[in-house]
Amino acid sequence: MSTQNEADHHPDSAPVHGTTDPIQILDADGAVLSNAELPELSDDDLVAMYEDIKLARRFDQRAISLQRQGRIATYAPMTGQEGAQVATGYALATQDWLLPTYREHAAKYVHGMDLASLLKPLCGLREGYAIPDDVHVMPEYIPIATQVPQATGMAWGKQLQGEADTAVLCHFGDGATSEGDFHEGLNFAGVFDVPAVFVCNNNQWAISVPREHQTASETIAQKAAAYGIEGVRVDGLDPLAVYAVTRAALQKAKNPADGERRPTLIEAVQYRYGAHTTADDPSAYREEDEAEDWRQKDPLDRMRNFLTNNGLLDDDLEAEIDERIDAQLSEAIESVEAATTDPTTMFDHVYDELPPRLREQRAELESLREKYGDEAFHEVLE
Amino acid sequence: MSSTSPDESRTAGDSQAGSAAETMNLVEAVRHALHTEMGRDERVMVLGEDVAENGGVFRATEGLLESFGDERVVDTPLAESGIVGTAIGLAMTDMRPVAELQFMGFAYPAFDQLVSHAARMRSRSHGQYTVPMVVRAPYGGGIRAPEHHSESKEAFFVHEPGLKVVVPSTPADAKGLLIASIRDPDPVVFLEPKLVYRAFREDVPTDAYETPLGEATVKREGTDVTVYTWGAMVHPTLIAADNVADEDGIDVEVVDLRTLSPLDVETLVDSFEKTGRAVVVHEAPKTAGLGAEIAATIQEETLLHQEAPITRVAGYDVPMPLHELEDYYLPQALRIQEGIRETVSF
Numbered sequence A: 001m002s003t004q005n006e007a008d009h010h011p012d013s014a015p016v017h018g019t020t021d022p023i024q025i026l027d028a029d030g031a032v033l034s035n036a037e038l039p040e041l042s043d044d045d046l047v048a049m050y051e052d053i054k055l056a057r058r059f060d061q062r063a064i065s066l067q068r069q070g071r072i073a074t075y076a077p078m079t080g081q082e083g084a085q086v087a088t089g090y091a092l093a094t095q096d097w098l099l100p101t102y103r104e105h106a107a108k109y110v111h112g113m114d115l116a117s118l119l120k121p122l123c124g125l126r127e128g129y130a131i132p133d134d135v136h137v138m139p140e141y142i143p144i145a146t147q148v149p150q151a152t153g154m155a156w157g158k159q160l161q162g163e164a165d166t167a168v169l170c171h172f173g174d175g176a177t178s179e180g181d182f183h184e185g186l187n188f189a190g191v192f193d194v195p196a197v198f199v200c201n202n203n204q205w206a207i208s209v210p211r212e213h214q215t216a217s218e219t220i221a222q223k224a225a226a227y228g229i230e231g232v233r234v235d236g237l238d239p240l241a242v243y244a245v246t247r248a249a250l251q252k253a254k255n256p257a258d259g260e261r262r263p264t265l266i267e268a269v270q271y272r273y274g275a276h277t278t279a280d281d282p283s284a285y286r287e288e289d290e291a292e293d294w295r296q297k298d299p300l301d302r303m304r305n306f307l308t309n310n311g312l313l314d315d316d317l318e319a320e321i322d323e324r325i326d327a328q329l330s331e332a333i334e335s336v337e338a339a340t341t342d343p344t345t346m347f348d349h350v351y352d353e354l355p356p357r358l359r360e361q362r363a364e365l366e367s368l369r370e371k372y373g374d375e376a377f378h379e380v381l382e
Numbered sequence B: 001m002s003s004t005s006p007d008e009s010r011t012a013g014d015s016q017a018g019s020a021a022e023t024m025n026l027v028e029a030v031r032h033a034l035h036t037e038m039g040r041d042e043r044v045m046v047l048g049e050d051v052a053e054n055g056g057v058f059r060a061t062e063g064l065l066e067s068f069g070d071e072r073v074v075d076t077p078l079a080e081s082g083i084v085g086t087a088i089g090l091a092m093t094d095m096r097p098v099a100e101l102q103f104m105g106f107a108y109p110a111f112d113q114l115v116s117h118a119a120r121m122r123s124r125s126h127g128q129y130t131v132p133m134v135v136r137a138p139y140g141g142g143i144r145a146p147e148h149h150s151e152s153k154e155a156f157f158v159h160e161p162g163l164k165v166v167v168p169s170t171p172a173d174a175k176g177l178l179i180a181s182i183r184d185p186d187p188v189v190f191l192e193p194k195l196v197y198r199a200f201r202e203d204v205p206t207d208a209y210e211t212p213l214g215e216a217t218v219k220r221e222g223t224d225v226t227v228y229t230w231g232a233m234v235h236p237t238l239i240a241a242d243n244v245a246d247e248d249g250i251d252v253e254v255v256d257l258r259t260l261s262p263l264d265v266e267t268l269v270d271s272f273e274k275t276g277r278a279v280v281v282h283e284a285p286k287t288a289g290l291g292a293e294i295a296a297t298i299q300e301e302t303l304l305h306q307e308a309p310i311t312r313v314a315g316y317d318v319p320m321p322l323h324e325l326e327d328y329y330l331p332q333a334l335r336i337q338e339g340i341r342e343t344v345s346f
Helices: A005-007 A042-069 A084-090 A105-110 A115-123 A148-162 A180-192 A223-229 A239-254 A290-295 A299-309 A317-336 A342-348 A356-372 B026-040 B064-068 B080-092 B110-119 B154-158 B169-182 B231-248 B265-275 B290-305 B323-329 B335-346
Strands: A097-099 A168-173 A194-203 A230-235 A266-271 B021-024 B046-049 B073-075 B094-100 B134-139 B165-166 B188-193 B204-205 B217-220 B225-227 B250-256 B259-261 B276-284 B311-315
Touching: A042 A084, A042 A105, A042 A115, A042 A239, A042 A290, A042 A299, A042 A317, A042 B046, A084 A105, A084 A168, A084 A194, A084 A239, A084 A299, A097 A290, A105 A115, A115 A317, A148 A168, A148 A194, A180 A194, A180 A223, A194 A239, A223 A266, A223 B311, A230 A239, A239 A266, A239 A299, A290 B026, A317 B225, A342 A356, A342 B323, A356 B335, B021 B046, B026 B169, B026 B188, B046 B080, B046 B311, B080 B094, B094 B217, B094 B265, B110 B134, B134 B169, B134 B311, B154 B165, B154 B259, B154 B276, B169 B188, B169 B204, B169 B276, B188 B231, B217 B231, B217 B265, B225 B231, B225 B265, B225 B335, B231 B250, B231 B276, B231 B335, B250 B265, B265 B290, B276 B290, B276 B335, B290 B311, B311 B335
Parallel strands: A097 A168, A168 A194, A194 A266, A230 A266, B046 B073, B046 B094, B094 B134, B134 B188, B165 B188, B225 B250, B225 B276, B276 B311
Antiparallel strands: B021 B204, B165 B259, B217 B250
């Protein structure tokens, strides 16, 4: 990759990233484009990526169905966006940090979180935000764009502590680029030249507001120029292209060439096939057939075709994968639905040491439960 | 552009018997109020995230785009400071913006605009510039919403001189208070309890009436103890009042404050002077919540009538838990009854 300025000076060497057509490796049918170079991924990794994308899609279907049955609360679907999520997850090294939003279920899973943890907050259990020490994922960010300056800060901290081999990657959507925190986070990243990668999952819709009403900029990647950092546009439905671009950005973050700035803004151009969340009805604001064009470039289909064409996937393996995925999901759902939480856990971890007044409040709640039983709290008294 | 002078409006109390009414829930009453005011004053406009094409995530602005067009019903970029900042600018050009923040938990990026500018434009400019703006936000818990979607942080705004803060608890009040807020010359933060949005329906007059800001209402008359509350807590408080009447023979007065700033000190004090005992119920965390302000006001104004400590039944001093535990966090009739009994038996 090269910066926009370099590209201007060397028109033959690279396209002007940020304003051009998105970078692709696979065509819509999953064939490798003639001018593209495959990223260095083993056959096993390629198949594993496919399996994770398929798991993500199945996770989405199961979660939506659970929500409709009233077994989980509001869920933010990711169908159409799994390829980009899984690919950025594969690009991360174990020591790198991930700051996801509420939609990045697959990215979190790939970077080390277990499926049950992903489901817990949807069942109202805060325990799902308890991340194991060896998993470098932050609890999902629900307010919009607030993770952007924090990613810059974490990258800055890693740099100050001499962890030269660690970078920080954060996800956000096209809507987030309108928030002040997006500007402030990217500006700081440029000024302090921190090892951070900012991935905008541009799925074209911020709930009901289309990308072209979100910003008058031609692309989101071009906003990088304002911060003096590199902006790259990539086909977000092409997992191999997203992997290659993210991998290169992470490498540059850790080992920039002379004159290169560490941060990169990646615009992964994609589409949210479904609703913003299960609380939303997209037919109120967009044409249903709009998704069809995007489905022609579906990340799961493209990876399947790519693997099949290269002799890496056949029906037997596909069946094996499906069986594994269904077993994993059923086990996770079963364990989460069996999980309970104690009401007094709401007082845990509010402070390092619980202040006297909170101890009193916890005792008050305990005595009410003892006196009336838990059922009384859930009764709607009339 | 034309507008109706305040003299032409009238309060709900003036409503003529037999005037037209429609049965509505609270969210429909909000929509009806917006429609009414946009129809009578061309300066009134609605802006926010997903308010136009989508009609708002709670459908509070549904149909407004079709009625009033995309210059007056505006989908903005996703940026709360941008929404409130531009609304301030619009208000200063004599528009009457009604900005929507999608959830109160997402109001914080707009905080600087609200407290540093909307609240004090009048005082800084010695009355030269004013901000006749309404900022609406769905607020409160109890609907199994995701994290950050259930907060009750009214105290942040009540603490800021220059802002008015309004919380309706019924459809009829929602309409009248929103109309009054839109016509008010000062900035109003209008908090809509989403637990009540579709909880019940009642007759709402179809005319353009105002429910005056700064006036509390007595929802239930009683002589033993006063419960002060607002928003979504009014309903469980009334249930608790009936229960302690049946079970303990306690006669509870319930005051719905409706406007949290400016506070209706007169109604607050009058009720306390009658009962001598008070419970304050709010879903916001207890510490530095409005309960503290109400208790202090009672002590300042009418200490010698006090017969018992003032009890606060409130959210605990913890981050709003996820939905599995929200029934334990939010004051329910159960906890309100406990508070009433404790106060009366002192």
